Amino acid sequence: MDGIPPASSFGELLRFQRERAGLTQQCLADHASLSVRALRDMEAGRVQRPRQETVRLVADALGLRGRTRSVFEDTARRRAPVEETVAPPAPRGAIIGREREAESLTQSLTAHGDRLLSLVGLGGVGKSRLALDVAWRTHQSAGWPVRWVDCGRVAQPPRPARPAGTRGPDAGFEELAGLIGDRPTLLVLDGADEAVGPAVLDELFGRCPELRVLITSRAPLGLDGERVVPLPPLAVPGPGTDPGAAMESAAVRLLLAHMRRLRPDLELDPADRPEIAELCRYLDGLPRALEYAAGWTLLESPASLLARLAATPFSLPAPPVTLCERGDLRAALDEAHRLLSERQREVLTLLAAAPRDWSVDEAAAVSGRSAPEFLLTVHELLLRGLVRLVPARDGARFAVLNLSRALCRERAGALAPAPAADGPAPRPPFAAALAS
Template sequence: AGAVAAASAAQQEIELPVRMGVHTGDAEERDGDFYGMTLNRCARIMDAGHGGQVLLSSVTAELVDGGVVDLGEHMLKGVKEPERILQLGTETFPALRVATRKSAVPVVLTSLVGRDELVGQVIEWLATARLVTLVGVGGVGKTRVALAAAERLESDQDLTVFVPLNEVSDEEEVLPALGRALGLTAPTLDAVAIALSSRRALIVLDNCEHVIDAAADLVEELLAASETVTVLATSREGLTVDGEQLVAVPGLDGSGDDAAAVALFVDRARNVAASFELDAGDVTIVAEICRRLDGLPLAIELAAARANVLAPRELLQRLDERFDVLTGGRRRRSRDRQKTLRETVDWSYDLLDDDERHAFEQLSVFAGSFGLEGAEAVLDGFSAADVLDLIESLVSKSLLNAAVVDGFHRYRYLETIRSYAEERLDANGSTAEVVDRLHGYLVAEIGGAIDQVHNGPLSGADRLRVEIPNLRRAFDHALALGDVKRAGSLIIPFAGARSAIDWRIHGWADEVLAIPGAVGSPYEAELLSLRSIDVWLDNRFGELREIADEMMRVAESGPGVSFGVLLNAMTVSHLLGDDARASELAERFGNEFGKVSTGVAGRETWFRHIVALLPSDPDAPSVVRDDLRDDLASLHISESELLRGNAAFLTMIWAYTRGDFEEMREQSDRAVQLGVVGSGNWFGALQAHAWSQYELGRFPEAIRTADEDIEQAYRHGDRSAMIVPLAIYAMVLKALGELDTVAIIRGRLPRRLTVLMIRELAEIDRWLASELPADRRLELASIGAQMDPRELQALVHEAAARYASAPFGPYLENQDPR
């Protein structure tokens, strides 16, 4: 209790809030210092907190008379069991820093049978090898073993990511697939390296065989880029990367009454027939079934799924009718093992009726998951009720899996089953026709989702996200045809929604522009509009003006200026500080598109007012238009979450111009809540929230919010979103007098900002010029220019920590000491 009281008192006395942790236990005294697990655990508890926060272990909390908040159980680095952590006092802080571990490993609902020993071996290899590849025939259970190993290792990792390469159709999509699994909006190798930097990460690359060269190249890059990354791959052949440890995944043992293969058959049979039991004679029959299926879990599960309609002896007879298992050399046996699996799926296929076969084949055009509406669009000649019945039938026969993806009830194939179904579809010559229907569905779905983003709830962004693998499937088909119109129709609608959605199509526009005939086509301007968004996200602002001018020139000399082109030209002008051009384009935007929908009209309203309130010229006065109050009243009650978020943003900026920073903070928080994480609007609101905290003199909160922005920018691969939080750091440290650190950060920032904090950056420049010689400023700036934002973030924390031992009252009392 005395230590807790001391920690509380210390937080009141030190200048800058620091993290504190208190744990109670035995410690070993040696050479005037203390050692042992008690101190280690205390350090881990402290590391989980934030500046100004005092954290207690559950043991310590029992010795305190109230005044604590239970934060729940958390996994601490180096501690096997979860620790319940409590906070001293009721002040609000962000989530504990220990919660940075992220798992993207799918949850498997069925039990793992007969693989404990193999999973243990995989874990042992992962302790010594940075690349472990599980190899074996399709359907042998490589994915399931990898997931089990990843799940058991999850608590030892900062990050665990599952990359389903079965959803990609060519080698160019391997890196983007990893980017999507990491939640990156710009899936470049640089963005991936940034997201993985300084993290103990386990990357599970699943189903590498059809993109083996690209997967091998990516693994080499990942292992070279970070010493803390480990890769667990599954493939039908090794990646042949230096240092690779191959682990063969065999079929399950089928010999004996308690064999793993038999146990798996019984377990899965009871999923479809709860009363299923084996008598002594049936055990031998099931063991023979499993032997004939080479112990392959997928084949066994497909056979067991018929246990509700066929007895074991009938199942064996059907296998006898279909299989003639060959023996001979290793090559022959390997080939026939694959044939065994194929004939197992053949057998399941033969049990389907004509309508089920039709559905089974045509639904394989979905590279990812799909919903009922998608299935209805792709399946020709069936009513909605028929489609539902067909899907339920395929799920019950283990040919489709049901899953909840981003809150939507969806269906997906196992990779092997989808490959088989695709082959059947190709064999009957129907692929092009069915992909055409997929294309039509996606065009309509994208249009509907984006319209929802503009005019209704922002869950339309989730609708877009779950369709990305299918969108890529149809997009690749259009690219293969060299069809600019088809490929463009799938992505051009995204141009008008960047501010409201997280960007998942980075680089796709350039792929279309590379098709012969794309340049000079009616779609060139809109494709250039998409390219401008990619360039913006890459923080290549120097290229934006040229791209914006070119897309407007092409549009005006061609079919006319579209919604997306004009919106992005208006956005670019605003970003680059060209207020006159932005205002001119906003007026034109309202005249040409304002009557399309409330959402479109609201975007024009937002631009008119934001340019007036935040002029790019720091010497120009802020202008409150006469119609601002009426427009805000209308936007605040809009059915569109996007427009309500815009209203909060406008109100926030208006509050800033009046010096009402508390109102600015409240409205920016509201705008954050109304945005899609990773979208342009969301980042802008979060940055303004940090800005308002700075203006209120709440420097620790400003730094924490800027930290969150930096972390999310890394996660989404958005380099443009890293600029403002660095400026926030510089402004706080200027107030603390940290001259050299501010000069270093200034070297990483652009010459001038374009929308937010123009005056503040100019003040920093004047301060540095008055306090530092020119050569010293250039020296420090050159250092900062070479530093990564995370390195600068560490410098900021180090500089702030220097104030922990001096009086810091004004900051703790939320006063502005400037």
């Protein structure tokens, strides 16, 4: 007997050698300075390719020598056969209006070598839905496994914790790294606001050379090597756009798709086209808001719905039936505003005081700030999705989202002093300059 059984996997060989040495899992784990969970996962095959350092510690603890040790280490390095490719969650509908973004992000991950992409933007703008489409394109076109983590549903994400007085990586992290190995794999961390530590990704990237990570969050996380991709609302038809051409904009196409999902026999009255285009403009092309609005068109015409929203901008709750996440439009904006710095909040309030688009130089002149400083702040607001770019021939222009503008004005009104009995109401700062 040379101590080499006809084992088909490293887990089986490890169990054979442990039992042959008369050790329990706990005893072997203690001798190898590992957690018993890590050892149990290796024996069960949940860790397909353990780290060489881990294998060395276990071999030392088992007292393996010569050919027996060589076979033990070679088996640990051998890739286990893959029976199936892990797929992402199944989407519940076609993606509309984001086709170009989906193709570009897929190419960035699979062909251009980007290892860490962060998709950032306002709540309800469609980050998770776009990430899901990218995951499916990657899975189907490149054949990569996709591991999807809903960070909003886990108390703590896997991380390589090392308690004081112990050696070796955390078993959960070890399992994840072992499952990925050196195969090209996409890991999606959905809703990872403040939930990802740099050490986690650094070690994963080091352990898994072909790993790609796609993150969705409300703002950039400031991670090393992070390529930030801001996701703006869908394109809306501009004022004065021909009604027929307006129906081809991304926001209108999504709104009509949701309306037809509820009413498959819907035939659009040409007289409704201007109101539908205006409704999409008013809701800023936000996918969640458009789906909510479509649900209520079962009871209201686009014109009456638009009139109601104009009076009370945030009176658009989720309808009884919806595919997207149930939430509140105001809550998403409140959260985005709450996370702003004082400087960002001041600039946003300034820009929201007048319904127009701006160039950086124009807005900087009104604010009294330098153009470079103002440019930096506007860039930060763009990343957070509260400001959108406006197509223009004379260079980059931008505008505050309508709903964000309404929230700013509402807050300014709540904080403004009561008007004097014998004079007009005081105007908010910069209002006169902005209105001119």
